Amino acid sequence: MKKRITGIVLAVLFVLGFIPSANAQQDVIEKLKIDRIRSIQVREEGDNIFLDVKTIISNANDKEIRLRKGTFTFHFGSAYKPGKELTKKEIAFNSLTSKGDCDVVASKDEIEDKNKKIGDAEKPFFIPFACEEAEDIILKPQGSGAEKVENIVVFHVKIGRNPSGAFESLMHIMNCIGYPEIKTPRISIEGNFYLGMLSERGWSEVQSVKIEWLFTPDVQKKVDFMEGAK
Secondary structure (H helix, E strand, C coil), rough: CCCHHHHHHHHHHHHHCCCCCHHHHHHHHHEEEEEEEEEEEEEEECCCCEEEEEEEECCCCCCEEEEEEEEEEEEECCCCCCCCCCCHHHHHHHHHHCCCCCCCCCCCCCCCCCEEEEEEEEEEEEEEHHHHCCEEEEEEECCCCHHCCCCEEEEEEEEEECHHHHHHHHHHHHHHHHHCCCCEEEEEEEEEEEEEEEECCCEEEEEEEEECCCCCCCCCCCCCCHHHHC
């Protein structure tokens, strides 16, 4: 009986102590990054409207990482580039003409794209390499060269229960990404989860770990629809 109790205590210490300090835990978190967003699709399911956001997440740790019991909240905003101020009418005119690169910025009094909550990701998450939907997110070590691994995770972000609420969120997203000449879109994902690491003895984890991924996507400034005809 005494040996059994001792074994349980050791197991608990191992689970709680695999990341021995706040600095070490921060180091593990900083090695998890959103590399890029491959696609964002709008989908209706029942009374809900979703954004299916396909992300590529890199894990620069040398161990497999698990995010368990996770909640993820998505925000969209934009940062203005330095330059003179424009009105909404001037911005619309410049966006519809072919004057080349524009180094001006919208007046914050005219157009304001503050960081706005778009919605929460609902489980399950789709993990392509597992060919199934899952409650947990598994992030494999990224590797290098020909063995480099892409961790693809699709978040199902609920943006509204009715068309008007979803439309408001979609309009905000379009305003954030619609003027790449004069402002830069920003996406932030706030996560809260149990952080696990795989070792030879199995999974160990710490609870209530928080992360904020800040992502600045590249938006193409010019689209040549007739490129193939030239």
